[in-house]
Amino acid sequence: MAEVDVVEQIENGDIASVVDTISTDRFREWFHERQYRQNIEEGKAYFNGPSPISDPQRHSPSQLLQCHRKITYRQCNAPEESRDPNGIFWIGSRFEEELALPFFKEAVVGDDEYVTNSIWVDFTAKTQAGELQIKGATDPVIVDSDAKPLLLTEIKTKDSVEHVQSPNTHHRAQAHAYMRGLSEKYDRNVSEAVILYGSRKTLDVKAFNVDFDPWFWRESVLGWAEQHSMYRLNEELPPADPEFNWECQFCSFKGRCGRGDTIYEDLGTKGFLPHHEYPKEKANAYLEAHDDGKLTPTLVHRYPELADDAEVHDWRCTRCCETYPYESVTWNGEISEPPQCPRCTDNGETAPLRGDSICPQSSGGV
Secondary structure, three states, rough: OOOOOOOHHHHOOOOHOOOOOOOHHHHHHHHHHHHHHHHHHOOOOHHHHHOOOOOEEEOOOOHHHOOOHHHHHOOOOOOOOOOHHHHHHHHHHHHHHHHHHHHHHHHHOOOOOEEEOOOOEEEEEEEEEEEEEEEOOOOEEEEEOOEEEEEEEEEEOOOOOOOOOOOOHHHHHHHHHHHHHHHHHHOOOOOEEEEEEEEEEOEEEEEEEOOOOOOHHHHHHHHHHHHHHHHOOEEEEEOOOOOOOHHHOOOOOOHHHHHOOOOOOOOOOOOOOOOOOOOHHHHHHHHHHOOEEEEEEHHHHOOHHHHOOOEEEEEEEEEOOOEEEEOOOOOOOOOOOOEEEEHHHHHHOOEEEEEOOOOOOOOOOO
């Protein structure tokens, strides 16, 4: 990213050029490069590339008890239709590291107790779908002088905590997975957790005690994990049946699922939606995760540089199915005005072209 010589611009009276560099796109590019560099410096370079498609029998505590279809799309690296809520992620991380963690250390624990940043858990559970692996890193844990866990904490942020009366169900599920994992790892009964919610606006907090509930763990949490693994093992696209009402509103896959403003629904995990915009970083991430990934004409028109390393789908007539190479069709890039099929036009008919990127199995399988 090119630097700006502010002094030179000011001396030339060109303040407008300096202001022009302070843009959303430039800030996003800087933020991405900053994260990329930090991941390498912190030994987490694996975060800079696409996640591998997860084993059907492996689960992350943070994904438990959410929409099966959304999690399947995410696990199989389906193209995401919206940018990450980096602001929420960043604030959540800072709240935990700079406020919650010091608060526990300085104002909560006793003289013979300590707070560790996180603890990895990795354990298995037997179900009808086979032996499932549950693996992840906790939030801060209060431990004794031998560094053995006493109390698990889960730190979450919300816009407001004023009307929060109880922990979210999927947060309880996450805490249960970590309590079970800590119990097995340290051969001791870790059956208590605190879920702390902090307001991103006011910094008010609310804390809730969560006791390990064997029935909830077995029937709700493991039951969900078992069902999800069965969908994956059978290569079956889960139904569009979210666990919570808010999931569709914030989902990055609602266009291909059928809950967005597209004409598509119940699509599998592969392929970009024709005539659909994607953030550049998400389009690039999909191509990196799928060697056979192809761009749609819409994306090439929007991000021509991506075509340097990826193939482009031909145009295909939605009426006669005639195909045309991408370069052979003139188009202004307006999604609302797709190009028309030359063959149908010559026959006195109108039929739009689309860059067909939907794989044959996309109406069901994953």
